[in-house]
Amino acid sequence: MIQSISVVGLGKLGASMLAGMASRGFDVIGVDIAESAVRAVNEGCAPVQETDLDKVLAAHRDKVRATTSHEEAVLGSDISFVIVPTPTDSRGAFELQYVRFAFERLGRALARKDGYHVVVLTSTVLPGATRHGLLPVLEAASGKECGKDFGLCYSPEFIALGSVIHDFLDPDFCLVGEFDRRSGDALEEVNRRICLREPVVRRMSIENAELAKIALNSYVTMKISFANTLADLCERIPGGDVDVVSDAIGSDSRIGRKYLTGGLGFAGPCFPRDNVALGFLCEQVGAKGNLLVANHDYNKSIASRITTKIAPHVEKGRTAAVLGLSYKPLSHVVEESQGVALALAMAESGMRVIGYDPLATDGARNAFRDKALVAESIDAALADAALVVVTTADARFRALKAEDFLGSKESVTIVDCWRCLDPSVADHPQVDYVPLGRCVDDALASGVLEAIWTN
Ligand SMILES: NC(=O)c1ccc[n+]([C@@H]2O[C@H](COP(=O)([O-])OP(=O)(O)OC[C@H]3O[C@@H](n4cnc5c(N)ncnc54)[C@H](O)[C@@H]3O)[C@@H](O)[C@H]2O)c1
Structure with missing residues (x-):
């Protein structure tokens, strides 16, 4: 029975997997090339920001250790999960350079290991990448043969940032792409012991699993x-x-x-x-x-659609506030954030834009450069704003009252992208409330519909 697992890559996904596995009784060795991540885990601290990660790591510190040595991890475990970055390349595909580096290190370690070991790739890759881009690296570095001397699976996770540990321990299903039956059996056994409830396990070829993920x-x-x-x-x-x-x-x-x-x-x-x-x-x-x-x-066109929609509500040079700069509530991540895109599109159209987010201040500042400002508080963002766009349904934004938006101003326009604000805000006489997804001019809309059928 597998008791010891190694996790290669202690980032947003890997660190939470390591903590989740430890919480289910496995001995887990974490590996990262970043010494800061290794140090954090060895001190029982979260190397990245994620819900409950600190708590779970601290509670299961005796089951976890971390190292920068791939060899130490392979020799000390029966199965290795690889969760390193696969950034997008210029073609829109996923780059394999980090995984290749990790597989090369794992391969060298496998060369020095006597027993059977399973390598599981969790990083997102495209069909064909595992078998044709990565397996040869493992075989060359180890001098061993997949299927005979070691096993290989592709097994991605379906988690959401902010609930990674929960999603990892209680998934809708486990996806097992197996090189052969023996590799898949080992991974299925581990999956069944990790999951809090009896999971649905979908076993298939590596290529089908690579396709299923994306x-x-x-x-x-x-x-x-x-x-x-x-x-x-x-x-x-x-x-x-x-x-x-x-x-x-x-x-x-x-x-x-x-x-x-x-x-x-x-x-x-x-x-x-x-x-x-x-x-x-x-x-x-x-x-x-x-x-x-x-x-x-x-x-990609949504930010400019909304900018066009709100343009009549703003005079050039007036201040607009964007509440919500992370890509979703309770996150510090601004990658592809609609709030950031909207703020930049509004700034481009001549508005003075000031954004606010409870967690994503640093990321937003980098994304804005000098095109828009980031406020340190909701009050500071709202103070001069003639227009406010609420881009995430963050509880802090949902709790705002009309008076918070108005301050000492006579009126304010509020664009509520998720229709999440208190109804009293929408009904306030000094608020021009613009919800996305609802008609605000029935007469105009009726006229357009009528013209379709009467002309
Ligand atoms: N974050 C998510 O929500 C999510 C969800 C599903 C899938 N994924 C996939 O998981 C993979 C990792 O994503 P992430 O968000 O956790 O990345 P991340 O950038 O947060 O973390 C990656 C970690 O791997 C480490 N690393 C890089 N090369 C290494 C090596 N050779 N050996 C050991 N450690 C190494 C880095 O130092 C870093 O700590 C990607 O393929 C991503 O697409 C991520």
Whole structure:
């Protein structure tokens, strides 16, 4: 029975996997090339910011150690999970250089190991990458043969930042891409012991698993874009309300309500790039990828659509505040953030923009350069703002009252991208409330509809 696991790469995903595995009774050795990450783990501290990571690491400190030596990890464990970066390259594919480096180190360690060992790649890669881009590195460095001397699996995780440990321990399903049955058996056994509830385990070829990973993310992004298209439509239909429509169609079991709340586009470190990568794959293998390209382009267009929509509400040179600069609530990550994109598009159109986010101040400052300001508090952001755009449904923003937005001003325009503010804000006589996804001019919308049928 496998008791000892190594985790290579102690970043946003790897560190939480290590903590989660330790919490389920495994002895876990973490490996990272960054000494700061290794030191943090050995001190029982979180190397990255993630919900409960500090707490779980501290509680299971006796089950965890970390090292910069891949060899120490391989020799001290039965199975190694590799979760190092696979950044997007200029073609839209995922770069393999970090994984190659890790596999080369693991291969050298395998050369010195007598027993059977399984290597599991968790980093996101495209179909073919594991077998053709990475396995040869392991075999060359180890001088051993996959299937005979060691095992290999591709097994990505389906987690969301902010709930990584929870999602890792209680997944909807475990995806096992196996080189052979023996490799898959070992991984399935570990998965079943890690999961808090009996998991659905989907076993398949490595290539099918590589495709399933990005296909799932890409499918979710299409659902988001569909909801955003509905939101745009509802703004143009008399009485239109995207939440009413989404609640209805989301009740159908073929659709479901998750990721169907129209508002802003998809963002963050995974969704946008996985979609682009799947489009790249289609192009390379000769499949039609128009849907993926259109989805990506549509998502990219949302910030400018909203800037155009709010332009009539602002005079040039007036101050606009953007509340929410991370890509989702409770996150410090600004990669592909819609709040940042919107702030930059508004600044570009001549507004003086000041943003605020409870966690993403540093990231937003870097993204803005000198094009927009970042305030240290909500009050500072709102003080001079004639227009406020709320881009995430953060609890702190939802708790704001009309008086907080108004301050000493006579009036304020508020764009509520997720329709998340208290109804008293929308109803306040000094507030011009502009929700995305709802019609705010029924007469105009009626006229447009009527013209379709009477002309
Ligand atoms: N973060 C997510 O939400 C998420 C979700 C699903 C999949 N993924 C995938 O997981 C992979 C890792 O993502 P992340 O967000 O955790 O990355 P990250 O940048 O937060 O962390 C990667 C870690 O790997 C370390 N590292 C790099 N090369 C190494 C090597 N040779 N040996 C040991 N350590 C090494 C880095 O120092 C860093 O600590 C990527 O392929 C990503 O696409 C991430």
